[in-house]
Amino acid sequence: MADTHKPVSPPTPEAPNPDTDAYAHEAELEAHLQTKRMYVNMGPSHPATHGTVRLKVELEGENIAEIDCEIGFLHRGFQKSCENVTWTQCLPYTDRLNYVSAMMNNFGFLNAVEKLIGLEIPERAQYIRVIGSELHRIHDHLTCVGATGMELGGFAPFLFAVEARELIMDRVAELTGARLTTNFGRIGGMNRDLPEGWSEKVIKTLDKVMEHVNEIDGLLSRNRIFVDRTKDTGIITAADAIDYGWTGPCLRACGVDYDVRKVKPYWVYDRMEFDVPVGEKGDNYDRYLMRIEEMKQSDRIIRQALQQIPAGPIILDDWRIALPPKPEVYGTIEGVISHFKLVMEGVQVPAGEVYDCTEAANGELGWYMVSDGSGRPYKVHVRAPGYPILSAVPHIIKGKLLADLIPTFDTINMIGGEVEQ
């Protein structure tokens, strides 16, 4: 059989080799740059992206021909690890999901477990959860907005954002004892009440934080460079966003009015007066604006909550769920048995399955859990809002400029911890 791959005539040894000989093609001497595809790795540790992810970009000139997001650098086996510990011991793992707003993960997880057991937590605990969540929503959005500004060339907004963030972190540390990994709340309520004088401090902090937010708003929202880079870039249509499973501020930027806090109010959100900002175009600028506006709304919610918060217990008085008070543990056999059983075997969650979601900073944080009736989860699955959002990046950016990738990646606010779990 004839070898069809064989060249028709053997190449003459004297002929120039186009790969090594610069003069191979005379035409090149006077020519245009070679237009062949260039492969670029952005990340896993790149100064213009926040978050540990490797973007494999195939460039056709300055346009992105292909892009592949490679995740997994922060994978910890979160879901499987949960099966080896008691329900309560899962809580510190949830800190590491979206580590910029740890409390929202804590409370989301607890809410799902409580739904599985069928618990109604005390009112005061519900208020504390709302306050903690909204504080961390501001914290999360500040990080996103500040980083966006910085990665597009403005350092000042980042400094303002970080200063405001630091103020919130101080309040969070006073509340939970930790700056980042809060591990706050317990099944059936909270493990700790608001510290004395904390509410007044929070009001003052919010005044200062909102000052900074307005400053950032002023620096960026009408900034020519910023607007040019973000407006009409990274566009996704509402239909596509829904298809990809987007939620949260990114979806609302496309004009879809979907906020779990309004659609399916949990805790005491139905008693709060707040607006849900909705965008129009679904571009980077809209996503940025959503976050600025949501911070202002969170500020409103916290102020209302601090005003309304009632006195009362912060955790259920049921010794099958909550640890007994310490004097009872040390002084009575009933208390010591309950403490022993809860610590050694965990809260006995009735057999069954549940899906429950809360509105986290990046969108719908969903939990699918199965219990076999023991003290440890049989299965925990978390629907992290960042995952579907990140998966749409190739769809958004293909064919667009490389420079658009930076603001797009910024405004979708990928957090490695929750995407990779």
Added chain:
Amino acid sequence: MSDNDTKKPTGDAQPPPKGAPTDTPAAKIGSQPSNPPAGAKLDTPPAAHSAPTAPPPPPAAKPAGPPPPKNPGFVTCTIDGKEVVVKPGTNMIEAARMVGSDIPYFCYHPRLSIAANCRMCMVEASNAPKLVPGCQTPLVEGQVIKTTTPKVKEQQRAVMEFLLLNHPVDCSICDQAGECKLQDYYMRYDYRPSRLEGGKVMKNKRKVLGPRVVLDQERCIICSRCVRFMNEIPKEPQLGIFGRGSHEVIDTFPGSELNSNYSLNTVDICPVGALLSRDFRFRARSWFLSAAPSVCTGCSRGCNIYADFMAQDTYRYRPRENEAVNKSWMCDHGRATYKGLNTGRVLSAVVGRQQGTGTARPEVARKEAIQAAAKALSGVKGQVAVLASPVASNEDLLATLTFAKATLGAKEIYVGGRPQGEADHYLLTADRNPNRKGLELIAQGLGLALKPFEDLVKALDGGKVKALYAVGTEVPGNVETFAQAAAKLDVFVAQATNESPLTAQATVLLPASAHVEFDGSFVQVDGLIQRFRKAYPSKGDAVGHWALAAELSREMGGTAAWTSSREVFRELGKQVAAFAGFDWDKSAPPDREKPGINPLPTAADGRPPGYREFGAPRVRGI
């Protein structure tokens, strides 16, 4: 231990090869038990017969009086809305268990008489105006039982409150914590704070009842299980209840003590932490221990046990139910035998005799010792006497005796083993070796003659035996005098689990695994073949007798290629007629609660449970 009385017999033993397979959980090879267990003859009720399989009711004659039973010969009633068909005389607790309703109880035990004094099992019955105790009340035709009504729940809560009223705040120092019925039931049926005002009634917290049992009278809930056990099972009434009301205590009668050989069973059946084993007390927390289903090696009865272990130490034996052998019990003599698994072990190979007392012997790698043994044995092929111990498992004996026959050219085997003791009136047999029957069957299967130990002593004294290969160094006679005789041997290759004066005289000493360190089987006195499971990897440099035989055999030019005790049994067990029908794999007792991968099973990651990266946990050693 609280689960011990709730499990059904597991049916570990396999039917024998002879005849058609039977469906009894434990068929017998030999005659009837030589020493039949006496004691309570309760038998668990049969599985519920469903209505379709029962014969149709007789044609209705409609006499006056109660309606005819729905299933003649059985009682049909309804428990929590589910129909249940049971034998007449079955109590409510057992019937409810069949349909998945849990009636809590403290004083009830399926193998003991009914006391009905804890009042925890009270349920609502359609034919009684008040709550009735579920343990004491037999079911009647058409009765409707409810176990979860508010009335029942309130009763359970009230009982728990009373039981905890005078209970000391002891969980943190109590050995029962983690396996305590008070803890379990408090969380399930009470879960409310204490309402006690004022002090609790104080009693004796460390009343020594006997050589092996100590009582904390404050923790006792006076369920009387221990008193009934001593009266009914070993029939040695050594315990009684003294005093009245809040001052009631369990105690021995004046001038006597709890010294029965079955006294530690009272510790097992105690639903709380009142009766404690003096041996196990304060040694380990129950939740750090893992349990491996095993068989006791204290005598030839072969009581089924759980060996509770942590890292590479066994901490206690607990009886495991087997209707055919030990029911729910075991003797104190057998329980104490776990100590030999931890201490006095031969952990590394030694070449050369011990020169005088106190001198250290050079420890060598096992490989080197095997080579030395092979060299020594090769020189005396055909003239080696073989001593086999009936303490070794079937797999050990199959492999070592095959090696002795094929490679060493042995035709007869001297039977070693622990000296005979006194049989008692219940479980303990005179033969203190777990596998004499197995040794006999295997020798017969391999065509080897068994000769008594005395013949070996005579042959040694007469100078007829110059080389000895010993599988296990337990000897029935005086070990000191036999060791002196063994000192004159030219070649003495000994595979041993424990140190003894005899192992000091071995020219080559090889470390062997104990029965909790590998999977294997024993044949107990009545001919039942019983499998035991591996708990943890062998201590030190030890491997099973069978593995040592394989190494020796290969070193001497043989082809023994067994890599596991399972392979040994499959390959060599064929020669033993009695083993033909024994399914080695299927008859292994289950070693985990659920099939498949458990989240935290015993040694799931290949490491022994309780393993810590930096040495053993800080628990007081044995």
